[in-house]
Structures are given as structure tokens and as C-alpha cells.
Amino acid sequence: MVRVSADTEGLKRDLTEVRSLAGKFTAGLSTAFDQVVFKGRDLGDVLRSIALRLSSSAFHAAFRPLEQGLANAITGLVGNILPFRAGGVVGPNGVTPFASGGIVGSPTLFPAGPSGFGLMGEAGAEAILPLQRGADGRLGVKADGGGRGVTVNVTIQTPDIEGFTRARGRVAAELARAVDKGRRNL
Known part of the structure; x- marks a missing residue:
């Protein structure tokens, strides 16, 4: 069809x-x-x-x-x-907040410290993304909920089942640390 x-x-x-x-x-x-x-x-x-x-x-x-x-x-x-009114920096009822992010769809001037003004959206739409510090202290864009869960498969081969049974807690803790480290680095 x-x-x-x-x-x-x-x-x-x-x-x-x-x-x-x-x-x-x-x-x-x-x-x-x-x-x-x-x-x-x-x-x-x-x-x-x-x-x-x-x-x-x-x-x-x-x-x-x-x-x-x-x-x-x-x-x-x-x-x-009147760029601030049209560009979203100042909305019809005052200041338009971008704390949750936003999009600037056309060339828009904005105040930029002592130099005066900056220009955004001059080459097309631009996103305003809020930044957050991660657990490692680095500053970046937080992304959550967008992807599917990650499946981690672990295969353990041992000739000594009793030794594995005794070390099982240490293996589980080490595995949890490795998965957590991998998740932070994504």
C-alpha cells in the first residue's frame, strides 16, 4: 500500500x-x-x-x-x-525567562556585558540550553529521558564455583562501579 x-x-x-x-x-x-x-x-x-x-x-x-x-x-x-521585544529577551509582559531553554528563530540582539551587544540566530534558529554541573563537577547540558535503557550483559567463567560464591559480593560491587562510571561518561 x-x-x-x-x-x-x-x-x-x-x-x-x-x-x-x-x-x-x-x-x-x-x-x-x-x-x-x-x-x-x-x-x-x-x-x-x-x-x-x-x-x-x-x-x-x-x-x-x-x-x-x-x-x-x-x-x-x-x-x-526593537530587538529585545521581538527576539524573546523581553516579552510582552516583561522579561521572558529561558531557564528551561528556548529557541531564537531570527537574528536577535542581546546584552553582552561591557562590550554592548551580541547577535544570536543570525545563521538560523539557535537553541538556548540550560547548563548543569554533573557529579564529576563538569559543566554541561543535562539530557534525560530521551533514550532507551542500556542493557549490560556480564559473562563470568570460573573453574571454582565455591571461590566465586565467596567473592560474589566483591564482584557485584565492582560491576556496579563499572556500570555507574560508564553511565556518567555517556
């Missing part, structure tokens, strides 16, 4: 726009015939009026993406002028 998936949101928007234009055309024709038949207006004038309204609707529909692009560009420009 072959499964195909596609993003059809653009097509849905276009079909909605076509339905809207068709509805306007139908309403325009209905109004035109009403004005010609019941109000005695000249058919040529009414048809010109319909053509102008349809042209206006088509013009606005064609330029809507340009209007949206221009609005996005202006928003981006204002965001660069």
Missing part, C-alpha cells in the same frame, strides 16, 4: 478565495438584473459596474500576498529596531 501525504493548506485557501469571488460574481449578476428589470437602469451601465467590482475583487485578491509580505517585512524591521 502506498501512502501519499501533502500539505493542502495553500490549495484550501485558493479554493476559498475562488468560492468568494464566485459568490461576489453571482451576487453582482443578481443585483444587476434587479436594477435593470425593476429599477430601469441601463444594462450597459450595470454590466460595466459589475465588471469594475469584479476587477476590484480580483485585484485585491492578487495583491493580498504582496500586502501580507509587506506587513511581515515591516514587522521584521520593527522587530530589528
